[in-house]
Amino acid sequence: MIRIILILEGYLKNKYPSACLTLNYSEPTTITQVFKDAGVSSADVFFIKIGDSLVKEDYLITSSTKIKIFPLIGGG
Amino acid sequence: MAFGYTQRILHVDLASKKCWIENPPERFYRTYWGGRALALYYMLKEMKPRTDPFSPDNLLIFAPSVITGTPAPAVPRYTICAKSPLTGAEGESEAGGWWGPELKKAGFDAIIVRGVSSNPVYIWIKDGAVEIREAHHLWGKDTGEVQKLIREELADEQIRVVQIGIAGENLVRFANIVNELKHFNGRNGLGAVMGSKRLKAIAVRGTKPINIFDKRKISQLSREIARRVMENPLSRDLREFGTPAVLRGFYESGCLPAYNWTTGYFPEGEKLTAETYNKTILKKTTGCYSCPIRCKRVAEVKEDNLTVDPTYGGPEYETIVAFGSICGIDDLKYVAKANELCNKWGIDTISAGMTIAFAMQCYQEGVLNKEDMGGIELTFGNKEAVLILIEKIAKREGWGDLLAEGSYLASQKIGKGSERFVYQVKGQEIPMHDPRIKTGVGLSYALADYGPDHMKAPHDPFFKDQNSVGIKELSGLGILEPISSTDLGEKKVTLFKILDIYWTLLNILGVCLFGYVPRSLGTMDELLEIIRSTTGWKTTWLELMELGERSINMSRIFNLREGFTTKEDSLPEVFFSNFSGGPLDGKGAIDREQFQQALRLRYQLMGWDPDTGVPNWSKLWELGLDWLIKELE
Numbered sequence: 001m002i003r004i005i006l007i008l009e010g011y012l013k014n015k016y017p018s019a020c021l022t023l024n025y026s027e028p029t030t031i032t033q034v035f036k037d038a039g040v041s042s043a044d045v046f047f048i049k050i051g052d053s054l055v056k057e058d059y060l061i062t063s064s065t066k067i068k069i070f071p072l073i074g075g076g
Numbered sequence: 077m078a079f080g081y082t083q084r085i086l087h088v089d090l091a092s093k094k095c096w097i098e099n100p101p102e103r104f105y106r107t108y109w110g111g112r113a114l115a116l117y118y119m120l121k122e123m124k125p126r127t128d129p130f131s132p133d134n135l136l137i138f139a140p141s142v143i144t145g146t147p148a149p150a151v152p153r154y155t156i157c158a159k160s161p162l163t164g165a166e167g168e169s170e171a172g173g174w175w176g177p178e179l180k181k182a183g184f185d186a187i188i189v190r191g192v193s194s195n196p197v198y199i200w201i202k203d204g205a206v207e208i209r210e211a212h213h214l215w216g217k218d219t220g221e222v223q224k225l226i227r228e229e230l231a232d233e234q235i236r237v238v239q240i241g242i243a244g245e246n247l248v249r250f251a252n253i254v255n256e257l258k259h260f261n262g263r264n265g266l267g268a269v270m271g272s273k274r275l276k277a278i279a280v281r282g283t284k285p286i287n288i289f290d291k292r293k294i295s296q297l298s299r300e301i302a303r304r305v306m307e308n309p310l311s312r313d314l315r316e317f318g319t320p321a322v323l324r325g326f327y328e329s330g331c332l333p334a335y336n337w338t339t340g341y342f343p344e345g346e347k348l349t350a351e352t353y354n355k356t357i358l359k360k361t362t363g364c365y366s367c368p369i370r371c372k373r374v375a376e377v378k379e380d381n382l383t384v385d386p387t388y389g390g391p392e393y394e395t396i397v398a399f400g401s402i403c404g405i406d407d408l409k410y411v412a413k414a415n416e417l418c419n420k421w422g423i424d425t426i427s428a429g430m431t432i433a434f435a436m437q438c439y440q441e442g443v444l445n446k447e448d449m450g451g452i453e454l455t456f457g458n459k460e461a462v463l464i465l466i467e468k469i470a471k472r473e474g475w476g477d478l479l480a481e482g483s484y485l486a487s488q489k490i491g492k493g494s495e496r497f498v499y500q501v502k503g504q505e506i507p508m509h510d511p512r513i514k515t516g517v518g519l520s521y522a523l524a525d526y527g528p529d530h531m532k533a534p535h536d537p538f539f540k541d542q543n544s545v546g547i548k549e550l551s552g553l554g555i556l557e558p559i560s561s562t563d564l565g566e567k568k569v570t571l572f573k574i575l576d577i578y579w580t581l582l583n584i585l586g587v588c589l590f591g592y593v594p595r596s597l598g599t600m601d602e603l604l605e606i607i608r609s610t611t612g613w614k615t616t617w618l619e620l621m622e623l624g625e626r627s628i629n630m631s632r633i634f635n636l637r638e639g640f641t642t643k644e645d646s647l648p649e650v651f652f653s654n655f656s657g658g659p660l661d662g663k664g665a666i667d668r669e670q671f672q673q674a675l676r677l678r679y680q681l682m683g684w685d686p687d688t689g690v691p692n693w694s695k696l697w698e699l700g701l702d703w704l705i706k707e708l709e
Contacts, residue, residue, distance in 0.1 A: 010321055011313035043543035047329040054659045070325035072537035
């Protein structure tokens, strides 16, 4: 089983019901699918980070991991 | 006469100590409205080309918007313009707070200051009456003390004071202008222009309500927007964490400007985050006139070896980076102290941090040594040195005198290759958003008439996805298709032409970007209705966007008169190189040729010559600026 822990940063914590979601998969999956299953809109996400690397939504997850997602960043 | 205006523009000649009031006709207001557009009208009409920024002939103009001071939420901002002593271009800076609304209630749509006073003075305005008062007793004093003294002297605690600190008095080229000690017309060194005129402050008190066409409608809209803002996740985040909320995303992604822009990787970034801020130095939050968001921070430190006075607010995102990672410092308490000193003495924190970081890199690279720096070991991370240098800059003491010129002019004087360590456009230090991850911001940095400004630029991520708020909410401007944040093709250039005009318009209208789309929940329809309900004019987005475009062309012509060319529409070299270190290592470089092509296309889209960037006469006719055609000859 692949266990994915999705950690929401910044205002995403306020926008979605939980700041941390756990999802389980029986086979490799993409981040696009994870977002879909978690109900997270990709329109809200600017950076996706796994470990020390930035990845894109088509990244294929093959083993249990933590994914941090960061919201849009504007000026101010 | 239109509603929303007082139909009174105050002119002050500090040389003769004379004041007079101009009553422009409605057509003037409907053409130039307020803010930068109104200011540029006077700068182009009355200032000769190549006017010295510190000469009596430089006009210093304070201009709120037509909706500033109404009960509408998040529209408290006002503009200050003059020729900038930092860039030599059109100088402009907007601020929120309380002073703009108070000026409107005191009976004026704008103040135009000219001349140089023989002695320090301040201007006192109460309900339409104007007095120029002696300010010898205020000269040389900290901003907090000055505000207190003025309120005591005039026996009214509700007076709103806009003022300069000692940096403005000493003509520091990045001195700012502050209202209520926490809200800044920060950039372009306009505080030095005010100081050159020996004008310490403008105190205002207004008790007259603004004449609004449909008060009931405005109140209804205000309640509705405020309710949604309170529920909106982004607004809640701004209230809880303020602008520092964005720092974590940059730091964890490896694009937090650090060590004078030599890297985006700052592993100690956790110590600078909004969460750390709230745990360690946050005293309370505050806000601006008629705004439910309350994003401003107030910081306090009470330690044996370090205190930070909450009177002067707290550092915003830009300041945290400018005195934090850019200088290699990971101690928020010292960042807050640097912020306090800048606010007490009236210095722009972005330019100050960047100029000190420039000197640090010069030191690290051997261009400057300890002896040059008067015994200061100016290595990255030396937080005590930063505090010392801020004071020296404000007082123009020792090396502070050179650094008070800003990093660009200082490097010209230092030479020895120090120009390599300057990160500027048009002579102004760049803000803390890296264009390599937001190329539209890069275009805006390069093209901004008054130098790079994070508040001038729309930010690309709001347009990255079909469901992005920018696409959903700004479709009324013809923005229908998402574009990647790092794209720099024709579609991005076209999108950012529209957005730059829209953003410029928001500044003219005194709109806080945190209150309306695409950043928050006030919609385009609601903003239009606020303007209509204030003025009684059946205005449209066509008219409003033309206003934004008109002002861009006016500032373009102002700068052309000053000798600026397309050469100055540029970006620092670092952005044409990949990131170094961290998650983005080896990625991100902007393609130089594509960037140049983007600029040419942008000129064409604006109706400007693609080679020279000069507006075509037909564009000037279209915008009602035919009176400026002679400036192009």
